[in-house]
Amino acid sequence: MRYDLVIFDNDGVLVDSEPIANTVLAAYLSELGHPTSYEESLRDYMGGAVHRVHDLVLERTGQKLPLDFDETLHSRTFAAFEQELQPMKGVTEVLEWLVAEGVAYCVASSGTHERIRVGHRRTGLGEWFEDEWIFSSEDVGHGKPAPDLFLHAARSMGVEPERCVVIEDSPLGIQAANAAGMDVYGFTSMTPADQLAGAKGYFGELTELPRLLA
Known part of the structure; x- marks a missing residue:
């Protein structure tokens, strides 16, 4: 990894x-x-x-x-x-793989903390994310496409930006990751790759992610 x-x-x-x-x-x-x-x-x-x-x-x-x-x-x-609300298909398998590999992960979302937690509770993902691994645009002055949120997440997790990779499905998120100096992979489940310009690579199923990151 x-x-x-x-x-x-x-x-x-x-x-x-x-x-x-x-x-x-x-x-x-x-x-x-x-x-x-x-x-x-x-x-x-x-x-x-x-x-x-x-x-x-x-x-x-x-x-x-x-x-x-x-x-x-x-x-x-x-x-x-x-x-x-449902979890994205394959998300549990990806999180299990990261845990097995010993790689840290977190979430950095434009949504509020309440929205993130409501979604995680509904989908059963809450058990996979400690409170200190959840970052919201509420935490910073400028949301995506500014780099502030991703830089805040990296700093809080104790990792340099160049050692981080972002998983995004929106043009605003791709822009924010690039501005933060981080690699970013575009998830094309809803957004075509041609609208996610600037990503290092693209994938259509979450189960493809381990191969891309390994």
Whole structure:
């Protein structure tokens, strides 16, 4: 293994949350008078923190979202997670392999700590992640595509950036990893490789990851 730390994105990499979350987001924005399709939500917001939604809506329309937007969005998303969320296929096998290899891993997500924990509890992944291995955009000043979150995760885990590898499925995440000086592999389960430019390599199934990293 040529890396000392594997940093996983959460949504769409560990848990199959992107279809659920973007369906909820598109519907809520449309309800508020900002017509948004599921495909547009994926294009504009996948991989970003919720402040990106505020920023883009304000930039495009000159209108601010309601003060309770975040609270309502999170409430609706968590309710949908409790009904529908599943772990990504093959994730347990990958984590078992990392443990067997003695390689450290963590999660660095644009989602809130609450969102990460709700998802992990629902999917049974909570047992695989100690609290100190979970990092959120809430922890830093700037979320993806800024490198802050990945650098914070590496520093907290005691690993130099050049010894880290990031597993991402969004263009914003790929940009952030590159800006942090880390290798990054693009997961093409939902996002085509041509939209993940800058990755060191690409894979479509999590079970392919050990071969790429070994």
